[in-house]
Amino acid sequence: MARETNLVKCIGKESFEKLRDMKVLLVGAGGIGCELLKDLILLEIGEIHIVDLDTIDLSNLNRQFLFRKRDIKQPKSNTAMKAVQRFSNSKLVSYQNNIMDTEKFPLSWFDQFSIIYNALDNLAARRYVNKMCQFTNKPLIESGTSGFDGYIQPIFPSVTECFDCTTKETPTTFPVCTIRSTPSQPIHCVVWAKNFLFGQLFAESSEETVNDQDLGTDDKEEIARIKEETNELHALQQLVKSGDETKITDILKKLFVDDINKLLKIENLWKTRVKPTPLGALLPSDNIPTDLAQVWTLQENVDKFIEVTKTLMLRLRQEPFIEFDKDDDDTLLFVACAANIRSYIFHIAPKSVFDIKQMAGNIIPAIATTNAIIAGLSSLVSLRVLNLLSNVSNNPLEIPMAFTARASNITTNRYLSNPTLAPKNPHCSVSSNIQRAVLKIPKAIVEHMSLYDLNQKIISKYEFTGEYSVLDTNTNSLLYDFDFDDLECRKLSRFNFRTGTFLLYKDEEMEDGAQLRQSIEFYLEFVPENSGEDLQLPNLPRDTYTYHSPYENAEDEQTAVDADQDRTEDHIQAIETLIVDDEPAEDERNNLKRHLSNSIPSPPTKTPKLNASQSDEDDLILLD
Amino acid sequence: MINTSFDSNQGGLSCIRTSVKDQGPRALVQVMADQINGGLDDRYDRQLMIWGHSGQDLLSQSHVCVVDDNQTLLMRECVKSLALMGIHEITVVFGSSNGSDFVNKSNSDILGFDALESMNPDVTFHIWNENAVPIDSQHKLWNSFSIVICLCTAGPLLQRVMKLSAVPLIMASTNDNLGFVRLIGSEPHCVIDSHGHFTFDLRLNRMWPELAEYHESFDVKNMSQEEVSSLPYSVLLYNVGKSLKSKNIPINRKSVRAEFIELHDSILSGPLTNDLNFVEAERSSFLLYDQSGPFPHNLTNILNSFHAEPNSTINRWVYQFVRCIRIFYDLRGDLPVSAFIPDMESSTKLFNAQKAVYQRKAAKDKSEIMRILAKENYSLIPEPLIDKMLENLKHLDAIKMGSLSSATRTISEKPKFNKLLSLQNDRHDTTFVSPAMASILGAMVSQECVKLLTHQYVPVENTLLYDGDSNETSTFIL
Numbered sequence A: 001m002a003r004e005t006n007l008v009k010c011i012g013k014e015s016f017e018k019l020r021d022m023k024v025l026l027v028g029a030g031g032i033g034c035e036l037l038k039d040l041i042l043l044e045i046g047e048i049h050i051v052d053l054d055t056i057d058l059s060n061l062n063r064q065f066l067f068r069k070r071d072i073k074q075p076k077s078n079t080a081m082k083a084v085q086r087f088s089n090s091k092l093v094s095y096q097n098n099i100m101d102t103e104k105f106p107l108s109w110f111d112q113f114s115i116i117y118n119a120l121d122n123l124a125a126r127r128y129v130n131k132m133c134q135f136t137n138k139p140l141i142e143s144g145t146s147g148f149d150g151y152i153q154p155i156f157p158s159v160t161e162c163f164d165c166t167t168k169e170t171p172t173t174f175p176v177c178t179i180r181s182t183p184s185q186p187i188h189c190v191v192w193a194k195n196f197l198f199g200q201l202f203a204e205s206s207e208e209t210v211n212d213q214d215l216g217t218d219d220k221e222e223i224a225r226i227k228e229e230t231n232e233l234h235a236l237q238q239l240v241k242s243g244d245e246t247k248i249t250d251i252l253k254k255l256f257v258d259d260i261n262k263l264l265k266i267e268n269l270w271k272t273r274v275k276p277t278p279l280g281a282l283l284p285s286d287n288i289p290t291d292l293a294q295v296w297t298l299q300e301n302v303d304k305f306i307e308v309t310k311t312l313m314l315r316l317r318q319e320p321f322i323e324f325d326k327d328d329d330d331t332l333l334f335v336a337c338a339a340n341i342r343s344y345i346f347h348i349a350p351k352s353v354f355d356i357k358q359m360a361g362n363i364i365p366a367i368a369t370t371n372a373i374i375a376g377l378s379s380l381v382s383l384r385v386l387n388l389l390s391n392v393s394n395n396p397l398e399i400p401m402a403f404t405a406r407a408s409n410i411t412t413n414r415y416l417s418n419p420t421l422a423p424k425n426p427h428c429s430v431s432s433n434i435q436r437a438v439l440k441i442p443k444a445i446v447e448h449m450s451l452y453d454l455n456q457k458i459i460s461k462y463e464f465t466g467e468y469s470v471l472d473t474n475t476n477s478l479l480y481d482f483d484f485d486d487l488e489c490r491k492l493s494r495f496n497f498r499t500g501t502f503l504l505y506k507d508e509e510m511e512d513g514a515q516l517r518q519s520i521e522f523y524l525e526f527v528p529e530n531s532g533e534d535l536q537l538p539n540l541p542r543d544t545y546t547y548h549s550p551y552e553n554a555e556d557e558q559t560a561v562d563a564d565q566d567r568t569e570d571h572i573q574a575i576e577t578l579i580v581d582d583e584p585a586e587d588e589r590n591n592l593k594r595h596l597s598n599s600i601p602s603p604p605t606k607t608p609k610l611n612a613s614q615s616d617e618d619d620l621i622l623l624d
Numbered sequence B: 001m002i003n004t005s006f007d008s009n010q011g012g013l014s015c016i017r018t019s020v021k022d023q024g025p026r027a028l029v030q031v032m033a034d035q036i037n038g039g040l041d042d043r044y045d046r047q048l049m050i051w052g053h054s055g056q057d058l059l060s061q062s063h064v065c066v067v068d069d070n071q072t073l074l075m076r077e078c079v080k081s082l083a084l085m086g087i088h089e090i091t092v093v094f095g096s097s098n099g100s101d102f103v104n105k106s107n108s109d110i111l112g113f114d115a116l117e118s119m120n121p122d123v124t125f126h127i128w129n130e131n132a133v134p135i136d137s138q139h140k141l142w143n144s145f146s147i148v149i150c151l152c153t154a155g156p157l158l159q160r161v162m163k164l165s166a167v168p169l170i171m172a173s174t175n176d177n178l179g180f181v182r183l184i185g186s187e188p189h190c191v192i193d194s195h196g197h198f199t200f201d202l203r204l205n206r207m208w209p210e211l212a213e214y215h216e217s218f219d220v221k222n223m224s225q226e227e228v229s230s231l232p233y234s235v236l237l238y239n240v241g242k243s244l245k246s247k248n249i250p251i252n253r254k255s256v257r258a259e260f261i262e263l264h265d266s267i268l269s270g271p272l273t274n275d276l277n278f279v280e281a282e283r284s285s286f287l288l289y290d291q292s293g294p295f296p297h298n299l300t301n302i303l304n305s306f307h308a309e310p311n312s313t314i315n316r317w318v319y320q321f322v323r324c325i326r327i328f329y330d331l332r333g334d335l336p337v338s339a340f341i342p343d344m345e346s347s348t349k350l351f352n353a354q355k356a357v358y359q360r361k362a363a364k365d366k367s368e369i370m371r372i373l374a375k376e377n378y379s380l381i382p383e384p385l386i387d388k389m390l391e392n393l394k395h396l397d398a399i400k401m402g403s404l405s406s407a408t409r410t411i412s413e414k415p416k417f418n419k420l421l422s423l424q425n426d427r428h429d430t431t432f433v434s435p436a437m438a439s440i441l442g443a444m445v446s447q448e449c450v451k452l453l454t455h456q457y458v459p460v461e462n463t464l465l466y467d468g469d470s471n472e473t474s475t476f477i478l
């Protein structure tokens, strides 16, 4: 039977015609994305746009069925499109870009789609697409998997829970002091070896200074030591660059004897901790280990460390710098041996290279079946979201989400749990008490209009009365509030504004029960000179809401939480384990860089106090 | 490579490999060896984290047969997942009743056979028309399969499958937005590792002499702060338990906590949360409560599930092993001790000393288990598997498989299931299935297939019904 006939029988002629006329966006062409692309093509959807920045890796091939070994290193989006094109009645458009690229994908671009499917592997992009859907009022089907666990969540902007209505676990980061001075788990040593040591020795050199607030310690002596150590590593980098193999023993001695002895001198650290044991005298031997699944002895780790450091030093003659890549064996072995030697020193269990590869690559388990189930669920529920099924209710609050149950539980009588969608969270900073609009800025005005001028126009037009704040939500930097007006006199041209910048205007009355104006988030869009000199502010219906301090009303919140409990118990847990960055290796490195870096471009930021109702741990992390 | 033959039995016979099914256990032995020699296997990296090299090796030795009347999307979805996960050999048998006497190898389908064939070079494909396979259900071809997946809902092919008695069978079908998966087998299925929540038992309330002696060797009350900080938490727990007993205070969460604070504050300053070994000790205070009790439920379940020795090799080994554990338990009044103890915040020297105490006892218990196994004539179980099961006593289990005779039974309390069965009968030739349903059901079938093949994780017991309108699933024994 032809695909079309089958489909018409399943959903009816009218719905089928609607699908044929529809344009949809698929964000991600990985595990879920390949499956979804197939499912959407089999639904005969008129036009499908596919966005993915990634390229194909060998470890994708156990589930991303559109890719073959010959496709490795090719872009996922385009390869996926080519793989299905000849079977497709849908028009296909692919982009090898980051979905957060505002030049490529301005807000207006999102507006062309009837629905957006998220098949992403990281938190930042998920939150971004969620926000764009709130802006454009487009339904979103959010999804994710990890091993046998998976979930889908349809999101109707301003009606049902959005991605940010529940707090999400962020990728684990460790305080600098744990990594640098007092590791207690294997992962601490791996992070030290990969993000700190390898980064300093072989990666692209960057001027990194340590920001005191991120250290996680107040101990003056310890902080001084951490800073000193960073500077010393720059000296080591020169040694590595020199290519002089005889210096490798110096490197070993510096890292695993001298540095440890210096730490031992900080007595406060060792009052309640077991003291590390500096590396003793070891003579290099010729028994270099090869079995990557075996845990190596200290001697074997040292031998391999020497060998692989030689290799990397040789490579530095050809390559200007080397980035850590779990699939680059030299970099992996260096990190594994360094981490293990450090583990021995701090009396932590050493690990096999195989294990360290997973830890350093932050690999999340993934199989074909869960991805196929989740993609199937996503495409199936989207028919209801698009109001194309006639035999069931398509009311948003009656549509189910889905979580796959843990495969280990013999007592559970459920393979899937299927709570219906919840209304949006009234305290959510993304979906509640906020209005959104595009603010068109003629290029002609940026040279003479100051932030002060802009603020005045906005507060009078939108009737902000009391204290208010202005935040650039792309960078989470505060531009203005009642005791920070340093930037107000700057001309708009001196900010880093561009099309795609978000400006959030927010009432800052903090008294419980106060009537506040809804916040407004503007999406800036720069328009050409000839479009006039005037700044046109869009008309918005201005609503108010009653401010509830989470601190004063803790009881209310508790009741709300209780009422929600039976519905969400499973899912909070599920979501926390699921919304993980698939390959947070990059993110984690960036996080650490953020921790260690001061050099953020203009506009200068200060540490803003976050409004309590908006306090959101993720934002705190991003703030400098 | 695809191996197609439409008309000759010769082709059929050439693909018969004797005792493929029996390679499973041998694979398991090999695996454990592989684990030691293994390198980095990138293609399966992400799934090795789920079932390990031992699971993957069983898959790479398996031969799965998928039977379907038509070359449906559901069948293609199943084959796709199985191929991606690295099943060694896949045989597809399709019916001839609908005149489709050829393999649809045209390039018209995303999941066409040419695509399925190229998905994973590790997989060998055979595609048969039903006319080309032996009629006799007892033929050794059928017995060479590790599992048969049957997606037919009627017709002669189904009748033939229904006569297969020895091979585990997965039946599945979908119609409208309903679908079911059913696991059928001639005997229960044993799980080597359910991957349940990890727990351990340090035997702090049921010590053997050496463990008691070790714990008694610390005079905690007269130690320096530094010495106390380096103690493994089990020593702290033991002292708290002992002190409560001497005061005749019943051991419960509250009394243990109070006693901990007292012990802590008598030696160390600052809050208890500053001392990691105390924090760990408090978190593990459940280890002091009485844990000895009847023989564990999961092991009893395995023994009660079988009326006779299981036929399938892995099931038989699990059953024999658990029988010996029962004999050990009857002799010693307790289970064998695990060599594995959790990491503890303590000095390396003390931790290693304590680990050695457990390891000595575990080795002794294991040698007694080996003795019992030998005495019972159960000497074929590979030692790596014995070690794995000894570490894993809490995560062994058995599930009931459905029987062939109940395969088409309706049940009054499951109206949706009955509806699905009646849809199947009415529309046998014109099934319409949304692609999404095929994707979901196909993946569920493959997932259950992999759980059965690896003997890891807990398969559906034994019928699963899925309703695509509500996303509701229900599981029931049929």
Ligand SMILES: [Zn+2]
Binding pocket: A161, A162, A163, A164, A165, A166, A424, A425, A428, A429, A430, A431, A432
């Ligand atoms: Zn929200």
